[in-house]
Amino acid sequence: MPTVAVGDLKDDDFLLDVREDDEWQAGHAAGALHIPISEFVGRYGELTEAAPQDGRVHVICRSGGRSAQVTMYLVQQGIDAVNVDGGMQIWAAAGRPVVTDQGTPGSVL
Template sequence: MSFGAGVPTVGVDHLTVDDFLLDVREDDEWEAGHAEGALHIPMSEFVVRYGELTEAAPQDGRVNVICRSGGRSAQVTQYLVQQGIDAVNVEGGMHHWEATGRPVVNDKGESGFVL
């Protein structure tokens, strides 16, 4: 884990299938393809839907925040850290996730792609 520009980050290669993943991309991006098991709360709705995260996130675990390339997720990570939540930005986002061979699925569980 590193702290790029004050925001804690983690590389895709340091994540396991058991790690909690929060995807903050918009609905069309999510529908095209996402990491299986991730929680989807678009950044544009994040503050209103914040309670969904607090209900779903592990109480003693880290929230790994991901978007397409890392910009939006860095902003959400910074917000979560300010709220006292152990959160990190996934470096390179879903583009890096897909490039490293991690599975990307659509809502039907079929192979998806990153917009």
């Protein structure tokens, strides 16, 4: 399973958040693309349109389990994807910003 540590992510890295809507609404990384794992196969086209053609997709969830599943699926599709180790829990613990859709400080459920 290809993984990356939160501390190794750059601010402009493409981030795919696969948590469910309630988790996203509570708080997420600014600029992330949100496609819940429960809707991922049906909304796969949104990722292929938004993801950089020559870049890596960094997949994140709450702790790393759901994002690992999506990462494996993407790798099987030939996409350069990595799982963000520890997910949004480590993201927040590392002091990375967590925001709501309104841009106010958020939290990780």
